[in-house]
Amino acid sequence: MTDVAALAGVSQTTVSLVLNGIAEARVSDETITRVKKAAKSLGYVHAVRRAGNGARHDNGVIGFLVDEISTDPWMAIALDGLREKAAATGLDIMTFVTSGDAEAEATAIRTLGKLNLKGLVYGTIQTRAVTLSNAVMGQQTVLLNCYLADRSVPSVTPGEVVGGRSATQHLIDLGHRRIAIIQGEEWMDASKDRLKGYRQALAAADLGFDERLVRPGNWEPSAGYTQTQELFKLSEPPTAIFCSNDLMALGCLEALKEMGKSIPGDVSVVGYDDREIAQFTHPPLTTVLLPHFEMGVMAAELLLERIDQPGLQPAQLKSECPLVVRASSGKV
Structure with a gap:
């Protein structure tokens, strides 16, 4: 592929x-x-397509075990992709919110075992390393938005480093040289990888890394608002701001408007996630798509391939995070 x-x-x-x-x-x-x-x-023949019309999987079920599904849309979106792919091969999806509790996971798997369980997709709302319970490890499992430290179980995660690099490169291509980044919580994989992509883009363009342009955040609009104000206290403020998620970008936009800054005339802003609200900000927000639907499809595909061919090596896939260009970014 x-x-x-x-x-x-x-x-x-x-x-x-x-x-x-x-x-x-x-x-x-x-x-x-x-x-x-x-x-x-x-001469590529798709492995799942070789299963024909899905009859060999009819009446089977895939278990979707997830730690959280209500606080953010990501796992619900991934479920849509997972369900769409599974339905094409005659499989149903049953979802259990287990909060990472081993006993809850074992109970869910016992329930699924009564329904011709084919395998599990195990998802987390935050991209992170996980430790799997014995009950989960005993099943054919694919990890979604998470991974094992030893990479012994197949996984699908977003390509955050490339996403951070493409967001920053977009601003560089528009002529910006003073580009700030407002991070999420620094210990999180998503925040670390988006910062890594930002630094890679600067290095590739021979632009110096200025620690003053890297601001701490917490994924909330309040952080975007406060840190944007701090950035404009610098003697040389940025001409562009890359916010590590769309919610912080909302706060950033509000702060810039309060300061009388034109967007993108004075300052360009790029977010990350492509939440639904991003297309309705004023101006509409340039952002990076967090591809959870596609990740759900890919996780289902990996699981189906392993059902058909149990001896496959545990693939570790990264899903592309494409840039979505709107009106909040422009030339210097």
Whole structure:
């Protein structure tokens, strides 16, 4: 699949959507044709497609164990992708919110075992390393938005470093040289990786790293608001601000407006996540898509492949985080 993506000039996520027949609403006809042509030229036959119409999986169930599903939309979006892919192969999804509790996980798996359990997708609302209970380790399992430290179980996580780099590179391409970043909580994988991508983009453009332009945050609008005010106390304030999520970008936009700054005339702003609200800010927010729907599809695909071929090596997949350009970013 990686070879097909390289030949077609698209992401592995796009290849997955096209070859699973669920790309029509998200991918152009020209891209679909290009992916199929690349797959044919390489002789690539999709493993799940070899299962035919899904009859071999009929009446089976995939368990979706998740630590949290209500505080943020991410696992609900991933569930949509997981369910869409599973339904195409005749499988149902049953979801259990277990809060990472081993006893709750064991109870869920016992319930699933009465329903012809085929395997588990184990998801977390925050991208992080996990320790799996014995009950989960005893099943065919794929990790979603999390991973084991020893990488012994297949996983699907977002490509956060590339996402942070693409957001920063976008601002560099617009001519910005003083680019600030407002981080999330520093101990979290997402915050560390987005900062790493930011630093990589600066280094590739021969722009010096200025610690004064790196501000601590907490994912909330209040942090974006407060840290934007702090940035404009500098003798050389930034001309662009990369906020590590859309909620902090909302606070950033509000602070800039209160200071009388034009967006993007005086300051460009880029967020991260592509929450629904991002398209309704004034101006609409340039951001990076956190691809949880595609990750759900990829997790289902990995699990189905392992059901068909139990001896496969535990793949560790990164899903592309594409840039979504709107009106909050512009040239210097």
